[in-house]
Amino acid sequence: MARPxxxxxxxxxxxxxxxxxxxxxxxxxxxxSFDYGQRHRVELAAARRVCRQLGAASQRVVKLDMRATGGSALTADISVPKGRSERRMARGIPVTYVPARNTIFLSYALALAEVLGAQDLFIGVNAVDYSGYPDCRPPFIKAFTEVANRGTKAGVEGARFRIHTPLIKLSKSGIIQLGTALGVDFSLTHSCYDPKGRRACGRCDACLLRRRGFEKAGLPDPTRYA
Amino acid sequence: MARPxxxxxxxxxxxxxxxxxxxxxxxxxxxxSFDYGQRHRVELAAARRVCRQLGAASQRVVKLDMRATGGSALTADISVPKGRSERRMARGIPVTYVPARNTIFLSYALALAEVLGAQDLFIGVNAVDYSGYPDCRPPFIKAFTEVANRGTKAGVEGARFRIHTPLIKLSKSGIIQLGTALGVDFSLTHSCYDPKGRRACGRCDACLLRRRGFEKAGLPDPTRYA
Known part of the structure; x- marks a missing residue:
């Protein structure tokens, strides 16, 4: 049987x-997946489509109460920046940073892993395009691995958790090429931070990186823009 | 102004x-505070009373969806053990262990700290009475501190988070003596894992440790037992 x-x-x-x-x-x-009050909640429907297409063994959506802490353009009433250059995006940490988001996400993943008897966690962090997010970098991943091994029953009983970050050093176009090679149907995915219905705005950081990624990969962009 | x-x-x-x-x-x-589907939700009312009595600057209750992951007698349909000796409690990790609970709790505390501009987090973990909980021990706290410093905007910008664990080496009676000295009204607090209404069962691990704590501290136990 396949390991979980x-x-x-x-x-x-x-x-x-x-x-x-x-x-x-x-x-x-x-x-x-997480429903954390994000403006771009349509991504949850995309998550379901992606899991179905790629044959996930199960999918859970955890409802998170992150508006209680606030502090991000993705969860509070702060405007999502539009039309920024990549150089501008790379300067400092963007307002779309959600405090401790990946720490919270990985904590839940760890809880589920323990319940399922899994030692392998996968997260799509990337230290290249979003150089501004501290919780997308190797030192954070390393520190969280230590938390997993030290702070769980499984860990103290000998499990060695691995947090896989297969995208961490890839460019957006590299990710698109890899996903294409592995059979991902990107038309099912959603990236925009500020969508109009199911259509992408085409101007937020996520849209711009995605659009340029397809261009650089030399592949057609299946995204429907508003 | 006082630091947050x-x-x-x-x-x-x-x-x-x-x-x-x-x-x-x-x-x-x-x-x-967290509403995580715990059987002993009456502790949330106790949390409100305690915050009022001790003059907290604010109190937030975050609703957590932990039944989605399950795996503990505190959140799933597993019986809470009763009438165990302290030696028995100390053997192995109890079924009341909630996978990755303190990791999840600290993640939220970290998010809130970042939003408030706080660098100090306090958690009442104790490595003595509940020796069975891995996420109550110093190596876990140390690892999580690293996560906080590495995985947040505040951390990469120079903040140094401190996770204070003032109870970590105290016995239950030592905690009761300290709390009494600092003005805590313990009649407002709730410990029981399996309460009948607002009354404590008197027989779960939490009740037994609490009861013996008051005995050893030589202080009257204000708990109302069923």
Whole structure:
């Protein structure tokens, strides 16, 4: 029987590619998605489509109460920046940073992994395009691995958790090429931070990176823009 | 102005004592409590009473969806053990262990700390009485501190988070003596894992440790037992 793994699946193109990687590596993939009051909640429907397409063994959606803490353009009433250059995006940490988001996401993934007897967690962090997010970098991943091994029953009983970050050093176009090679149907994914219905705005950081990624990969962009 | 700190307040006697410690240290205390589907939800009312009595600057209750992951007698349909000896409690990790619970709790505390500009987090973990909980031990706290410093905007910008664990080496009676000295009204707190209404069962691990704690401290136990 395939070993179980927990995959964080947002519905975006990065996490779809991560799910495809985990499947390619032979894991039984248990997907975990979060409804955290994000403006772009349509990504949850995308997560369901992606899990179905890529044959996830299960999918859970955990409802998170993150508006209680606030502090981000993705969850509070702060405007999502539009039309920024990549150089501008790379300067400092964007307002779309959600305090401790990946720490919270990985904590839940860890809880689920423990319940399922899984030692492998997958997360689509990327230290290249979003250089501004501290919780997308190797030192954070390393520190969280230590938390997993030290702070769980499984860990103290000998389990060694691995947090797989197959995209961490890839460019957006590299991710798109990898996902394409592994059979991801990117038309099912959603990236936009500020969608109009199911259509992408085409101007937020996520849209711009996605659009340029397809261009650089030399592949057609299946996104429907407003 | 007093520096802000985030205090995890469950409504039990440990976290009430921690809140009193943080106040004693001069922090403006922002309390964070969780409604995670625990059987003993009456502790949330206790948390409110404790925050009021000890003059917390704010209190937030975050609703957590932990039944989705399950795996504990505190959140799933597994019986809470009763009438166990302390030796028996100390053997192995109890079924009341909730997978990754303190990791999830601290993640939220970290998010709130970042939003409030706080670098100090307080948690009432104790490595003595509940030796079975891995997420109550110093190596876990140390690992999580690294996560906080590495995985947040504040951390990469130079903040140095401190996770205060004032109870970590105290016995239950030592905690009761400390809390009493710092003005905690323990009659407002709730410890029982399996209460009947607002009355404690008197037989679960939490009740037994609490009862013996008051005995050893030589102080009257204000708990109302069923």
């Amino acid at each position: 793994a927990v995959i964080l699946v947002s519905g975006g193109l990065d996490s779809a590619t991560v799910l495809a990687c985990a499947r390619f590596m032979g894991f039984a993939c248990h997907a975990l | 700190a985030v205090i995890l307040v469950s409504g039990g006697l440990d976290s009430a004592t921690v809140l009193a410690c943080a106040r004693f240290m001069g922090f403006a205390c922002h309390a964070l």
